[in-house]
Amino acid sequence: MPTGRKRRILIVNAYFDPWRSSSPTRLFVPRAMAPYYLAGYFDQTHCEVRVWDEMYHGALLQRSVFEWPDVAVFTGLTAAFDRTRQLAAYCRHFSPKVATVIGGPIARALPAICNDVFDYTCQGDVEEIGEVIESIFDPGHRAHHTAPRFDLTAPSMGVGYLETTKNCNFACSFCSLSGEGRAYTAHSRASIETQLDAMGKAFAVMVLDNNFYGNNRSTFEARVRLIGERWRQGQFRGWGALVTGDFFKRPENLKLMAENGCKGIFSGVENLDPQVLKTFNKKQSLASDPKSLTEACAQYGISFDYGMIVDFGQQTIAEIEAQISEILVDQTIPLPSLLSLTIPIVGTPYFEEAARSDRLMPNVLLSDMDGQKLVEWPKEPLETVVPYLRDLLQFRGRKFALTRHSLRHAWHWRKQYEWEQSVLAAVRPLHRFYSNLGIGNPRQMFQSFKEPALTYNATTDKLRSAYRPLFHMPAHFAKDFVPLAITDSKGALTDQFLEARTGARSLAS
Known part of the structure; x- marks a missing residue:
């Protein structure tokens, strides 16, 4: 060099x-x-x-x-x-x-x-x-005193980010953290202080923890109060974090977080069917009803947010439609900020079970596992599931119902929320489920224009344009543009994939 x-x-x-x-x-x-x-x-x-x-x-x-x-x-x-x-x-x-x-x-x-x-x-x-x-x-x-380079994040739209713990104390079958099996640990006070100092003044702070609540009450309370100190000093107007369902079993948790500036909580409700949750080993969410959790949070001026997973291998279209309709007709419940198919992430217990049970479809690529297309066999015919999935993920045919619900939900909770929370409650679902404008630089927009149409089905999707090199490349680079295939034409795991993960701890045994 x-x-x-x-x-x-x-x-x-x-x-x-x-x-x-x-x-x-x-x-x-x-x-x-x-x-x-x-x-x-x-x-x-x-x-x-x-x-x-x-x-x-x-x-x-x-x-x-x-x-x-x-x-x-x-x-x-x-x-x-x-x-x-x-x-x-x-x-x-x-x-x-x-x-x-x-x-x-x-x-x-x-x-x-x-x-x-x-x-x-x-x-x-x-x-x-x-x-x-x-x-x-x-x-x-190597830096002697490490601190996140938040100066490189600009513009950040006024949002700062913070990590106070690593990993998770639960083992949901579909989560990559379950496959990795690493221990849940909390950052020291000094580490959190360093991050907050590097962040500087922000409009709001998003805590990035996979599980902010955890399994140690003393460290949880200490972390809440530490963030609260910075909130009272005026470093930011409020903050939000992700917690698991067991957090809500103790009402004093909400009170403590509200008193220390928390304005938003995200929790993985995942599915409204308890049987589906049990197959995900998500016992902590069996009582996570979004209606009751929204009401509990609103009492303390905290907005509630959640994600939903649909699983066509366990649920029928009618069952999924009933869950979505239940939400749309109840203005007290927010729309999910994340709507996804179950993803059999490589290395997770869910993936191993899907592979053993022959649930994986043929010709699935690793890059197909993005939660927006079918990679597992549904319990109903593909010709009915695929069109429904296409419409569901972007609320096609019910944009009016989506808009009406978003506005009514924000209006319903306006007295419990601050104005920023109300605006976010109204706008967030519209941004999430309306089409992306796709505005970038000319080269990015042209690259998007070249993309083959998404079919929502891994067996019929064509390779995206990224697999064709942007520049003339020597022949020895050709292998770097060959996709990693998970299953072969019969749905069995490929030799290429089995060799790729050699050395990883298998969960199949």
């Missing part, structure tokens, strides 16, 4: 948009924060860091960016493995001496293939990047 200049570090959150848009999605909350935490481990005196989040910034298509780095660090959800491989190929082509690093869920689920593709594979938390920095450069390039 040239002497006399800072080392150039590119950190990328790789992302395949399930709607096949290459344009930015800048209004989605929360943003991916792993790149900014990783950036804090590089010493600013010796290193220049750039972050590219393909969800927030849109697809990375610029040759000048691929030519720039000395080190390229990739992270992302498991389904984005193919995308990380493509981006690494571009970097290697235009900057042959670049060192490539992969971490996060991808590396933990697919260690063998990551070892083959990337120079460094990190299966731990973000702290492991420190060892990689020392291996590539020397200890002087």
Whole structure:
């Protein structure tokens, strides 16, 4: 590497948009924060860091960016493995001496293939990047005092991000954390203070924890009060966090959080059918009725938000339709901020059970597992399920009912909510379920234009345009644009996939 200049570090959150848009999605909350935490481990005196989040910034298509780095660090959800491989190929082509690093869920689920593709594979938390920095450069390039590089997140629309715990104390069968089996731990007060200091003044704070509540009451209360101290000092106007269903069994929890500035809570209701929840091993949500939880939160001026998972392998269209209709006719219940199919994420108990039970459809790619298309056999005919799914995910044919419900819900709770909460309650569902405008730079919009139509069915979907190289590439890069196939033409796991995850702890035994 040239002497006399800072080392150039590119950190990328790789992302395949399930709607096949290459344009930015800048209004989605929360943003991916792993790149900014990783950036804090590089010493600013010796290193220049750039972050590219393909969800927030849109697809990375610029040759000048691929030519720039000395080190390229990739992270992302498991389904984005193919995308990380493509981006690494571009970097290697235009900057042959670049060192490539992969971490996060991808590396933990697919260690063998990551070892083959990337120079460094990190299966731990973000702290492991420190060892990689020392291996590539020397200890002087590793920051002595690490803090997230929130300065690189601008513009952030006034939202700050904070992590106070890692992992989760529950083991939902469909969750990647269950497959990884790592212990639930809380950050120290010093770590949280450092993050808050790095954040600076913000309009609102989103706590990124997978489970803010956890299984240690003393640390929970301490974290709530610490955030409350900053709220009372005026650093931000309010904050929100994700909690599991057991949080609501103690009403004093809501009171404590409200007294310390909490304005919003997200909890994974997931499904209104208790039998479906039991198959997900989601015992903590069996009593998570969105109506009662919304009312309980509203008493303390806290807005309630939740996600829903539909499972056509266990539910009929009529059963799913009844759940959606139940919500639409009740203005006291918010619409879900997340509506998804069950995803058999690689490495999870749910995936292993789906594979053993022959529920996976044929010719499924890893990149198909995005929650927006069928990858498991439904209990009803495909010709009826697929059209219904297409309409359901974007509320086609019921946009008026969606708009009416959003406005009525915000109006109903206006006396319990502050004006910002009321505006968000009215606008959020409209943003989520109306079509994405797809506005990006010209190259991103042209890339979106080239995409084949989404069929909502993994067996019939055509490869997205990203699998065709943007630039003329030497023949030895061709393998980097071949998708990782999970199942073959008969629905069995492919040899390619089984080899890719060698070294990962199997949950099938």
